[in-house]
Amino acid sequence: MRRWLLAAVLVCAFIILAAYYYANVSYHLDYLRESEVSANYDASVGRNVLISGEVVATGAQSFELKGEHGTYTILSSAAVQRGDGVTVVGTLEPGHQLRAATMYASSALLSALVYIRSFIALIFVSVLFFARWRFDRRGWVIRPRKPGSQERDGA
């Protein structure tokens, strides 16, 4: 009973902190996000904004970045390729243009490799966990597979 009460308290605390974050985060950022830009583009012109998306076209001094709410022309001489994932912070200009201040570009292959490596790690940790711990459905608790080996763990 005490366990479920404690769990409920922790869940409530988490929800309160998450809600406070969700409600206030935009006031504490030193840039606007794409959703805020798309909600009121004209008011965002001249301000710092952050856009993430995929490169859909490249040019000599600019490239086209497709975000969640639209496509932006990024004024930058950075070498990017079509399909790259790009996050850029810069000054918003009229006509869906953004003058880049700082930027990160990552190829689709590198991004995919991150997910593949992470998936392999997840499988590894899952196998390791269930080799040493088991879930007891009757008590809804996780127990060691070999209770006698506690002294090895310093317990």
Place this chain on the structure above:
Amino acid sequence: MGNKATETGLTRAGRCVTVDWMAHVAFVFIVCALLALKWPMFGGRNTVLVMIGALLPDIFKLYLPLRLIWANAGDALMLFHIPAGTLLVCGLCALLFEAGMRKRVFLLFAFGMMMHYALDVLLISVTGGLMLLYPLSWETWTLNLIRPNNWLGTTILVGAAALVWCVLRVWNRAGREIADERTEDA
């Protein structure tokens, strides 16, 4: 400005930068293997608890599949990747374990969580880095040392983890043989 920008890096999901899970797991393994030489509680079956603790902050990455149905889940889930929120999750997960070991499991999860942020804070970030003190402060921190999506860093960590594992196996086998010889002599 553009050329300089290409030298700057970040991986962004909401406001935070991330390392892949293989690097986190390898880093935890190395640290726990070394700590277990002095404090056995970091070894054996407890190492995997620290590894899980190191992955808990990245529950927020659920925003990636959720993005397909709900665009702004990043902000809603971001608390998972903030130490205060991760600590609450560590507490919840520890409650899943049997009564006598919950405190120890919580501490191991929390240690793994610290390992996670220790790696993440090294990463280069354009947007400011990690919000380590929320809800006390909205300040963000980063050391801007390593590019995210860095396969080389992961390779080095995995290689080091494999080396540590091999050395410890040889070390333990040698120690066991010496102990057996002493028993036979006695």
